[in-house]
Amino acid sequence: MRVRTLHPWTVTPQEAMAIQLTLRSQLRLYGSGPFATVAGIDVAYDKRSKLMFAGIVVMNGDGREELDCATATATAEFPYIPGLLSFREIPTVVKAWKQLRTRPDCLICDGHGLAHPRRFGLACHLGLLLERPSIGCAKSRLVGTYQEPRKRRGSMAPLMDQDEQIGVVLRTKDGVTPVFVSQGDRISLDAAVQTILATCCGYRLPEPQRRAHLLVTKMRLAAQA
Helix, strand or coil: CCCCCCCCCCCCHHHHHHHHHHHHHHCCCCCCCCCCEEEEEEEEEECCCCEEEEEEEEEECCCCCEEEEEEEEEECCCCCCCCCHHHHHHHHHHHHHCCCCCCCCEEEECCCCCCCCCCCCHHHHHHHHHCCCEEEEECCCCCCECCCCCCCCCCEEEEEECCEEEEEEECCCCCCCCEEEEEEECCCHHHHHHHHHHHCCCCCCCHHHHHHHHHHHHHHHHHHC
């Protein structure tokens, strides 16, 4: 599957930040679902060996049927710097992406999209690179302020950075800690929220993302055995 060449990957942190600031103008923050197929993407690390394990799980649009999966392993070349994780993780994700047999219509990334200091998180970077609608679904906040949403599934609150809304804090299951949802590329915020809710099947995380997390965790534990 096609992967765009947007920039070199062997760069300094300062060069990486400049690339983010340049590429964010190319984002298309509109587009709607529903999507027939959705991919969950996650990366795990073995801190002892600097190995990274990328996993992609493709499911149907309601998160009930797994259609395809792919994995890749590589050594981390870029340092761990919050806000620059795409430069560390994406090269390994792309290795897994090229092994997929099923072309997903939308990507759910374990990380942020617009909810990022430079408005260009992992989901933005990956969506632009792979030319797919992409969503950031993070378990913790990187930037912004919010009020806790109500306890019922589907409740949400704006995630704000000063006067700018950069995402939502979304309750995906009654009484469970919310997730941080933001646009990546080629999707509206409303469509991103609806896609996350449509693929949540009784757990906090959307099922494609949850399965990708289980996949890379299994790989990491096997490498440590």
